Amino acid sequence: MEKVNFEESIQKLENIAIELEKGELSLEESLTKFEEGMKLSKQCNEIIENAEKKITVLLEKDGKLEEQNFELEE
Amino acid sequence: MFVKGEISNFKHHYTGHMYFTLKDEKSLIKCVMFKGYTSNLTFVPKDGMKVMILGTVSVFERDGVYQIYAKAMQEDGIGDLHAEYEKLKAKLEAEGLFDTSHKKKIPFMPKCIGVLTSNTGAVIRDIINVSTRRNPNVYIKLLPVPVQGQGAAEKIAKAIEIMNEKELADVIIIARGGGSLEDLWPFNEEIVARAIYNSKLPVISAVGHETDFTIADFASDLRAPTPSAAAELAVPQINEVQEKISSYEYRFKNALIKKIEFMKLRYQKCMGSKAFRDPMQKVNEQYMIIDNVIKKLEFIISNKVKDEKTKMIKIISKLDALSPLKTLTRGYAITEYEGRIIKSVEELKEGDKIKLTFKDGSKKAQVI
Numbered sequence: 532m533e534k535v536n537f538e539e540s541i542q543k544l545e546n547i548a549i550e551l552e553k554g555e556l557s558l559e560e561s562l563t564k565f566e567e568g569m570k571l572s573k574q575c576n577e578i579i580e581n582a583e584k585k586i587t588v589l590l591e592k593d594g595k596l597e598e599q600n601f602e603l604e605e
Numbered sequence: 606m607f608v609k610g611e612i613s614n615f616k617h618h619y620t621g622h623m624y625f626t627l628k629d630e631k632s633l634i635k636c637v638m639f640k641g642y643t644s645n646l647t648f649v650p651k652d653g654m655k656v657m658i659l660g661t662v663s664v665f666e667r668d669g670v671y672q673i674y675a676k677a678m679q680e681d682g683i684g685d686l687h688a689e690y691e692k693l694k695a696k697l698e699a700e701g702l703f704d705t706s707h708k709k710k711i712p713f714m715p716k717c718i719g720v721l722t723s724n725t726g727a728v729i730r731d732i733i734n735v736s737t738r739r740n741p742n743v744y745i746k747l748l749p750v751p752v753q754g755q756g757a758a759e760k761i762a763k764a765i766e767i768m769n770e771k772e773l774a775d776v777i778i779i780a781r782g783g784g785s786l787e788d789l790w791p792f793n794e795e796i797v798a799r800a801i802y803n804s805k806l807p808v809i810s811a812v813g814h815e816t817d818f819t820i821a822d823f824a825s826d827l828r829a830p831t832p833s834a835a836a837e838l839a840v841p842q843i844n845e846v847q848e849k850i851s852s853y854e855y856r857f858k859n860a861l862i863k864k865i866e867f868m869k870l871r872y873q874k875c876m877g878s879k880a881f882r883d884p885m886q887k888v889n890e891q892y893m894i895i896d897n898v899i900k901k902l903e904f905i906i907s908n909k910v911k912d913e914k915t916k917m918i919k920i921i922s923k924l925d926a927l928s929p930l931k932t933l934t935r936g937y938a939i940t941e942y943e944g945r946i947i948k949s950v951e952e953l954k955e956g957d958k959i960k961l962t963f964k965d966g967s968k969k970a971q972v973i
Contacts, residue, residue, distance in 0.1 A: 537712075537713060537714040538712060538713035538714065541713065541846075541849070541850075544850070544853040545853070547853075547857065548853050548856040548857060548860070551856070551857055551860035551861065551864070552856065552859075552860045554860070554863065554864055554867065556864075558864060558865070558868050561860070561861060561864045562861070564857075565857050565858075565860075565861045568853065568854075568857045569854065569857060572850050572851075572853055572854050572857075575846075575850050576847065576850055578714075579742075579843060579846065579847060582716075582740075582742035582743075582744070583742055583744070584737065584741060584742045584743060584744075585743075585744040585745070586733055586737075586743075586744075586745045586747070587744075587745070587746050587747065588724060588746075588747040588748075588749060589746060589747065589748045589749075589767075589773070590749075596748075596767065596771075598746065601724070601745075601747055603729070603730050603733060
């Protein structure tokens with residue numbers, strides 16, 4: 532997946548909302564912006580939805596760091 | 606009474622008593638701590654150690670010297686640590702290690718959160734609990750480090766470098782639970798402050814309790830009062846983020862609907878306008894104007910033609926009056942010799958063949 536900067540995307544969403552709400556764009560431009568915004572919000576949602584819970588610990592093994600699942604000791 | 610000084614000539618006698626001399630730059634005094642009190646010591650006294658003693662002064666009659674009979678003894682490093690803390694803080698501050706302009710922004714939604722702390726205890730548990738509560742699908746990478754004692758500072762600094770080298774996370778949390786000033790000391794060491802300052806990844810520090818301010822806290826990009834707070838600062842409340850995104854979608858849709866309605870209104874207004882209700886009117890108006898112009902043109906042209914005609918008649922009659930033909934009808938003739946019109950007798954001699962033109966034709970003749 533292409534690397535999307537989440538924070539930038541949120542900022543873009545905000546900008547698009549403001550631009551659309553101003554109503555100064557032509558209908559065609561508005562539609563383009565609308566599509567862009569919906570695509571972006573979908574991407575953001577996908578990032579959230581596709582995230583997996585991972586709690587790992589980096590342990591040194593033979594001079595290399597190895598990532599292993601981390602379990603809390605109760 | 607309390608006495609502060611440095612231990613020298615320390616002897617732990619086989620009887621269990623401790624004998625030593627307490628000294629500072631200007632003076633010294635012998636001390637003894639009897640076996641009964643030594644069991645309360647939290648450390649092993651050594652030469653060169655700075656200590657604070659609670660005890661009484663009395664004369665040891667056999668030697669005729671005053672000495673301190675110590676009842677309790679504590680390491681007196683604390684005062685020094687404070688001084689060292691202030692000194693280092695001032696030094697690093699002057700160097701710009703705490704500059705706000707150098708501080709990096711904590712990413713709004715880091716994909717991976719690197720945590721440097723002990724792999725046991727409440728700190729990592731709190732961080733994991735708070736993080737997963739805010740975002741159930743959080744990615745936390747723990748890089749275990751000792752958080753107190755000898756060598757901890759070096760290991761913490763190294764861990765920061767490792768995280769940076771391989772960009773193992775988007776943000777680093779350096780955390781430790783509460784403790785005494787000595788316990789927190791690794792986080793007051795220069796090597797840690799510099800590692801934090803040099804880190805390209807943003808660093809959140811959460812060391813000790815809310816009231817503890819370590820050098821690491823000043824050097825970090827963001828100080829969290831507690832490890833739990835650090836997790837809150839690093840992990841966004843995911844349902845809030847989702848709500849925010851859907852609020853944007855709502856705003857887009859709304860704005861577009863408004864735009865379309867606005868366009869519709871404009872369209873209706875246009876269609877309702879005179880131009881669309883009676884589109885031929887404008888054309889007809891133009892036709893009328895054209896007709897008028899044509900009429901005017903026709904009038905001007907016919908006038909002009911009339912004028913020219915009268916002018917021509919006048920000129921023709923003038924021409925007619927001046928015409929040589931007219932003269933010929935009155936009985937004159939035109940004499941030509943070799944194509945030239947002869948105007949004087951001098952131009953002719955005897956025998957010249959000439960041409961005489963009358964009103965109704967010409968004849969050849971010869972001068973005699």
